[in-house]
Amino acid sequence: xxxxxxxxxxxxxxxxxxxxxxxxxxxxxxxxxxxxxxxxxxxxxxxxxxxxxxxxxxxxxxxxxxxxxxxxxxxxxxxxxxxxxxxxxxxxxxxxxxxxxxxxxxxxxxx
Amino acid sequence: xxxxxxxxxxxxxxxxxxxxxxxxxxxxxxxxxxxxxxxxxxxxxxxxxxxxxxxxxxxxxxxxxxxxxxxxxxxxxxxxxxxxxxxxxxxxxxxxxxxxxxxxxxxxxxxxxxxxxxxxxxxxxxxxxxxxxxxxxxxxxxxxxxxxxxxxxxxxxxxxxxxxxxxxxxxxxxxxxxxxxxxxxxxxxxxxxxxxxxxxxxxxxxxxxxxxxxxxxxxxxxxxxxxxxxxxxxxxxxxxxxxxxxxxxxxxxxxxxxxxxxxxxxxxxxxxxxxxxxxxxxxxxxxxxxxxxxxxxxxxxxxxxxxxxxxxxxxxxxxxxxxxx
Amino acid sequence: xxxxxxxxxxxxxxxxxxxxxxxxxxxxxxxxxxxxxxxxxxxxxxxxxxxxxxxxxxxxxxxxxxxxxxxxxxxxxxxxxxxxxxxxxxxxxxxxxxxxxxxxxxxxxxxxxxxxxxxxxxxxxxxxxxxxxxxxxxxxxxxxxxxxxxxxxxxxxxxxxxxxxxxxxxxxxxxxxxxxxxxxxxxxxxxxxxxxxxxxxxxxxxxxxxxxxxxxxxxxxxxxxxxxxxxxxxxxxxxxxxxxxxxxxxxxxxxxxxxxxxxxxxxxxxxxxxxxx
Numbered sequence: 098x099x100x101x102x103x104x105x106x107x108x109x110x111x112x113x114x115x116x117x118x119x120x121x122x123x124x125x126x127x128x129x130x131x132x133x134x135x136x137x138x139x140x141x142x143x144x145x146x147x148x149x150x151x152x153x154x155x156x157x158x159x160x161x162x163x164x165x166x167x168x169x170x171x172x173x174x175x176x177x178x179x180x181x182x183x184x185x186x187x188x189x190x191x192x193x194x195x196x197x198x199x200x201x202x203x204x205x206x207x208x
Numbered sequence: 209x210x211x212x213x214x215x216x217x218x219x220x221x222x223x224x225x226x227x228x229x230x231x232x233x234x235x236x237x238x239x240x241x242x243x244x245x246x247x248x249x250x251x252x253x254x255x256x257x258x259x260x261x262x263x264x265x266x267x268x269x270x271x272x273x274x275x276x277x278x279x280x281x282x283x284x285x286x287x288x289x290x291x292x293x294x295x296x297x298x299x300x301x302x303x304x305x306x307x308x309x310x311x312x313x314x315x316x317x318x319x320x321x322x323x324x325x326x327x328x329x330x331x332x333x334x335x336x337x338x339x340x341x342x343x344x345x346x347x348x349x350x351x352x353x354x355x356x357x358x359x360x361x362x363x364x365x366x367x368x369x370x371x372x373x374x375x376x377x378x379x380x381x382x383x384x385x386x387x388x389x390x391x392x393x394x395x396x397x398x399x400x401x402x403x404x405x406x407x408x409x410x411x412x413x414x415x416x417x418x419x420x421x422x423x424x425x426x427x428x429x430x431x432x433x434x435x436x437x438x439x440x441x442x443x444x445x446x447x448x449x450x451x452x453x454x455x456x457x458x459x460x461x462x463x464x465x466x467x468x469x470x471x472x473x474x475x476x477x478x479x480x481x482x483x484x485x486x487x488x489x490x491x492x493x494x495x496x497x498x499x500x501x502x503x504x505x506x507x508x509x510x511x512x513x514x515x516x517x518x519x520x521x522x523x524x525x526x527x528x529x530x531x532x533x
Numbered sequence: 534x535x536x537x538x539x540x541x542x543x544x545x546x547x548x549x550x551x552x553x554x555x556x557x558x559x560x561x562x563x564x565x566x567x568x569x570x571x572x573x574x575x576x577x578x579x580x581x582x583x584x585x586x587x588x589x590x591x592x593x594x595x596x597x598x599x600x601x602x603x604x605x606x607x608x609x610x611x612x613x614x615x616x617x618x619x620x621x622x623x624x625x626x627x628x629x630x631x632x633x634x635x636x637x638x639x640x641x642x643x644x645x646x647x648x649x650x651x652x653x654x655x656x657x658x659x660x661x662x663x664x665x666x667x668x669x670x671x672x673x674x675x676x677x678x679x680x681x682x683x684x685x686x687x688x689x690x691x692x693x694x695x696x697x698x699x700x701x702x703x704x705x706x707x708x709x710x711x712x713x714x715x716x717x718x719x720x721x722x723x724x725x726x727x728x729x730x731x732x733x734x735x736x737x738x739x740x741x742x743x744x745x746x747x748x749x750x751x752x753x754x755x756x757x758x759x760x761x762x763x764x765x766x767x768x769x770x771x772x773x774x775x776x777x778x779x780x781x782x783x784x785x786x787x788x789x790x791x792x793x794x795x796x797x798x799x800x801x802x803x804x805x806x807x808x809x810x
Contacts, residue, residue: 123406126403127403127404127406128407130403131407137363138363143363143364144363144364144365145364147363147364148364188402188403189403191400191402191403192401194396194400195399195401198360198362199232201363202359202360203228207223207228261641262642262673265642265673266672269673269674269675270675272675272676273676276676280709283705284705285733288702292702469733469736470732470779472736473739473782474775474779476739479778479782
């Protein structure tokens with residue numbers, strides 16, 4: 098094991114920036130999932146189509162962040178490069194459901 | 209929307225628009241406003257952080273010291289590591305770093321008479337109350353005025369299991385589960401508004417529903433988990449913690465990260481093939497480390513001539529930037 | 534304006550000491566009042582600029598910043614410390630000492646004031662007192678690697694290399710990825726004539742930071758000493774073959790580095806130096 102424990106890459110991340118990046122990601126995802134929810138509700142999506150819409154939408158957002166903001170190489174910004182695709186997806190789900198239900202209810206259930 | 213018409217045929221039900229205007233939307237607005245107010249009140253309550261005293265700071269730092277030695281001792285040469293290990297395990301045993309070295313010998317009094325403990329507990333209680341009261345009030349308000357209202361229809365189906373939860377107060381046996389009552393709308397808001405609060409208040413806000421739920425579930429025990437509290441709510445016996453840290457230290461074997469550093473450098477500059485490191489690792493793990501590892505570097509450097517001609521380019525460590533998105 | 538604020542924030546995060554840059558960026562921000570647009574960050578900028586201004590001797594700017602901070606946070610220990618630093622900057626050391634003492638009486642865990650107290654003792658020319666104060670401070674705030682670094686410096690001034698090496702070991706544990714700290718430790722070991730260990734540490738420097746010239750020179754020095762002395766019987770010592778290989782590598786890299794981007798004169802000087810060893 099000796100020597101292999103010393104990993105020179107560890108210290109190259111500044112904790113503050115990592116935290117800031119994940120905060121930014123949460124912010125983007127929260128607003129985005131709320132807007133996605135509004136869209137899904139307006140379109141009147143139901144059942145699986147709604148959830149598929151959400152995951153497709155999040156995947157699209159992840160791809161945008163991956164390509165535009167991280168320029169195809171997320172490793173300088175996140176400890177785990179895959180975090181770009183996973184961070185905050187499930188957290189945004191709850192607000193997506195809320196806004197989806199709200200708009201769906203207002204537009205398609207009432208009146 | 210084919211799916212939509214099918215559903216409608218199955219169970220067409222019209223809701224009075226007045227319910228939307230006077231129940232559905234007001235509940236949401238009230239919850240947002242309460243969340244904001246609560247955030248501000250929490251900020252106010254947290255205005256004065258508690259002063260730590262010097263001795264307890266020293267105590268926690270000393271414990272950290274043991275952990276750091278165990279985790280990063282690999283950077284130290286043998287003699288430095290052993291000296292620190294001996295010193296720390298001795299000090300931990302004697303309790304040099306403890307806040308109150310004689311605490312363990314004294315009989316434990318009633319914890320309620322310890323002012324520091326009571327203060328920490330009051331603090332936790334206050335925060336818990338801040339979390340619980342607004343939610344309880346809103347829930348009571350909804351229960352009192354709007355119980356039995358069918359508010360909205362979820363756009364996705366749920367199993368019958370959810371019926372008793374989502375349609376509490378509506379005693380029908382055959383209504384579709386996706387129609388939900390006012391209380392369910394409340395819960396939907398409680399969790400879904402998280403992101404809205406993140407947007408308005410910034411992250412780290414105090415209007416966190418998850419914390420509310422936790423507060424409610426720990427309410428029965430009445431104890432706030434502070435840094436000095438054991439799992440039972442009693443102040444933990446620091447001497448025991450120090451002793452267990454000492455045990456951890458005693459079990460830690462020193463492995464020096466620089467033992468083969470010359471070889472690693474030679475490999476890095478392409479003077480030796482990468483496989484030398486693997487051989488070295490194997491030789492070391494073969495037991496009888498000292499004799500094996502001593503012979504292996506010398507044999508390794510003999511390969512320089514061969515390696516220099518056909519050395520594969522050794523990759524330099526990837527540079528990672530320190531940038532923000 | 535946004536760029537200046539961003540740069541200042543980066544400087545705060547990296548804790549670099551670049552007072553001239555900070556003052557150049559921060560002064561227009563504060564003079565024009567644009568700093569208030571930064572909301573909560575404004576006060577951090579004020580503090581940062583105040584310290585930088587003291588560093589470059591711009592007492593007027595420092596005074597302005599500290600006054601703004603005092604108006605916003607009356608009675609704050611952190612602002613009071615800035616007052617103490619202002620006294621230090623103009624050489625009124627006893628007044629500064631009184632302020633730090635008052636802060637510590639109020640709150641004995643105030644790290645900033647405790648640190649300033651140590652440096653004050655150092656500035657007063659009382660290294661032994663500074664050392665004992667710093668040792669006391671580190672006994673409590675063990676994880677402060679800058680404190681250990683400072684203590685190592687103090688010990689070095691007193692020529693107490695063993696103690697300095699101990700401090701550097703602590704720094705290495707707390708900040709193991711910084712090659713500068715490894716370099717410092719290696720140089721202390723070399724001074725203590727522990728060439729074997731020093732060589733390993735110099736190698737670590739090279740491993741962490743490719744072609745680090747000071748590290749390469751260190752390796753050259755160590756290997757030439759070790760090659761001249763009798764081969765060690767110690768099993769953990771570097772073998773003769775490895776020594777020669779490392780020596781060769783260091784020479785090669787040094788010449789390569791200097792021929793890459795240096796005047797011909799520096800190259801010839803370094804070549805001559807290497808030949809002398």
